[in-house]
Amino acid sequence: MAEKQHTDMTGQDAFAPIANHYDAIMEHVDYARWLHVAATLGEMLPPGFRHLDAGCGTGVLIKKLALYGWHSVGMDYSHGMLHVARHRYALPRLVRGDFRALPFSNAFLMITCLFDSLNFLLEETHIEQTMRSFHEALQPGGICYFDIVTERMIASHFNNTCWTEDHGRFRSSWTSSYTPQTQTCETRVRINAGDESITYERVYPAAFIEAAACQAGFSILAVRDAATWRAPQKNTTRIEFIAVKGDKNRYRQAFKQVDKIIKRG
Ligand SMILES: C[S@@+](CC[C@H](N)C(=O)[O-])C[C@H]1O[C@@H](n2cnc3c(N)ncnc32)[C@H](O)[C@@H]1O
Incomplete structure (x- = not known):
């Protein structure tokens, strides 16, 4: 593959040609499960906390979380996807940007970054920058819920x-x-x-992602196979991470209950 083809999301709007049809194309995707996990995690936080959906796309998750009373900001690189979020879902708080360099400090108690948005970063250093950027955007004790797809999924x-x-x-x-x-x-x-629409995704070992998160200052509360909510196995196709800004032990007790609820589905 020529080097020119390995371009990440920035510098172009790779999702623009499909943005208007994205929700219909992804109709089969289990957003209800991400909603369930996010909403359950949110119960560990004080009411009225601020949430950022990084790589929000057309804003489907934010729209659903609003039904739980969440105060969300959506950010994405793609003008096309944000246009849909603004006009189809009338989402009031949307920011265009690159999650490697978020324009926020100490601003949120929850960040979500789901549906393989992180896989669109093509360099290890970009993952490391993003972890630092998420860490900076969170308040102490803030929770980051993100996922990656594995080589098994792609293969x-x-x-x-x-x-x-x-x-x-x-x-x-x-x-x-x-x-x-x-x-x-x-x-x-x-x-x-x-x-x-031409996009590139790179797969990363879970251990690398975990190390990058820890280096940025996160402690890891859980790493789970998205399908089983157990430890990832060789056949895992999507891995989810729950990371805490600072000491994860503040959630140790509460998470036992949350863990059970998420696993029950
Ligand atoms: C597969 S879509 C998922 C969108 C949304 N999270 C969802 O669940 O429908 C990946 C999204 O990540 C965004 N993205 C990729 N790289 C990005 C970056 N560096 N900064 C901000 N957004 C990015 C893309 O524009 C796209 O909207």
């Missing part, structure tokens, strides 16, 4: 494959290829005969 579903999906009013055509040497996956998506 099983996005390895040199192409397919078309019929969404009723439109069709999406997908081409995907994984380069094991760079651990990077290129995905091309086209709506009908429109422009192509």
